[in-house]
Amino acid sequence: MTDETKEAPEKETKDDAKTPPKVEVSEKKGFEPVIVGFLCNWCSYAGADLCGVSRYQYPTNIRVVRVMCSTRVDPFIILEMFIQGADGILVGGCHLGDCHYISGNYHTMNKMKLTKKLLEISGLDPERLRLEWISASEGEKFSQVITEFTETVRQLGPSPIRSTNPDIDLLEATFAAQNASTDFRLRALVGRERMLTEQGNVYNEKISEEKIAELYDKIIMDEFIRHRILQITKNRPLSVKDIAKIIGQSPKTVLTQIVTLKDRGLITLHRIDSKSPLFVNTKAETEVV
Numbered sequence: 001m002t003d004e005t006k007e008a009p010e011k012e013t014k015d016d017a018k019t020p021p022k023v024e025v026s027e028k029k030g031f032e033p034v035i036v037g038f039l040c041n042w043c044s045y046a047g048a049d050l051c052g053v054s055r056y057q058y059p060t061n062i063r064v065v066r067v068m069c070s071t072r073v074d075p076f077i078i079l080e081m082f083i084q085g086a087d088g089i090l091v092g093g094c095h096l097g098d099c100h101y102i103s104g105n106y107h108t109m110n111k112m113k114l115t116k117k118l119l120e121i122s123g124l125d126p127e128r129l130r131l132e133w134i135s136a137s138e139g140e141k142f143s144q145v146i147t148e149f150t151e152t153v154r155q156l157g158p159s160p161i162r163s164t165n166p167d168i169d170l171l172e173a174t175f176a177a178q179n180a181s182t183d184f185r186l187r188a189l190v191g192r193e194r195m196l197t198e199q200g201n202v203y204n205e206k207i208s209e210e211k212i213a214e215l216y217d218k219i220i221m222d223e224f225i226r227h228r229i230l231q232i233t234k235n236r237p238l239s240v241k242d243i244a245k246i247i248g249q250s251p252k253t254v255l256t257q258i259v260t261l262k263d264r265g266l267i268t269l270h271r272i273d274s275k276s277p278l279f280v281n282t283k284a285e286t287e288v289v
């Protein structure tokens with residue numbers, strides 16, 4: 001990804017700064033959200049520049065990363081930012097129809113939809129991710145969006161996986177969701193969603209948005225469970241019943257996913273213990289006694 005960081009403009013003096021947008025400010029003290037803003041080079045980043053030169057004020061909580069197009073922002077990277085300590089993430093791009101790469105921001109919409117589902121499944125509030133279209137002439141809108149979003153994240157509080165004492169279950173679930181995001185079927189669906197809903201598949205059959213949403217849900221859940229199973233069988237062999245208990249799924253669901261993982265060579269039968277087969281992550285098989 002081509003990117004570069006951009007410092008937030010220096011604070012203006014009271015006299016020369018324009019009035020900031022009216023946003024209700026939280027009374028909550030002591031928490032300053034860390035917000036990462038991925039801004040497309042051609043519109044939102046230019047909007048941020050205009051915001052600065054026009055002297056509109058906005059909170060300094062945002063760390064800007066410039067990308068050539070908003071669609072370069074991968075779900076994997078967003079989840080990585082959360083894992084690394086972000087409390088909120090803003091993705092800014094050109095308005096629909098204005099993307100300098102024609103249809104880039106349509107793909108961005110699909111990617112953000114997918115990422116929100118991944119956040120939800122991992123237990124992080126999807127409100128921590130925001131997508132906005134901000135053109136190069138919308139400096140004031142940039143100021144308003146950042147101010148509003150900072151306040152939203154402030155109200156949500158610190159990310160539960162951010163601190164030095166993170167919620168380990170949530171963190172593990174976020175890793176699993178991040179790994180799930182790399183599944184080739186999800187990638188293919190995100191890339192083809194617009195074509196499938198507007199033009200149809202190879203048989204000229206249009207796929208409804210509901211059907212696409214169902215497909216997303218199924219693939220995400222399958223991959224998420226598989227990665228959770230691989231995580232918890234890394235250090236010790238476990239039975240289907242134990243795995244089901246730890247990850248909060250039914251033994252039937254776990255068994256179905258174990259069959260797939262076994263077919264892919266990712267999980268191995270370690271031993272039979274009291275008539276119960278114990279499975280272990282194949283990569284860790286030699287290290288587990």
Ligand code: FES
Pocket residue numbers: 040041042043044068069070071092093094098099100101104105
């Ligand atoms: S170039 Fe701005 S969203 Fe694609």
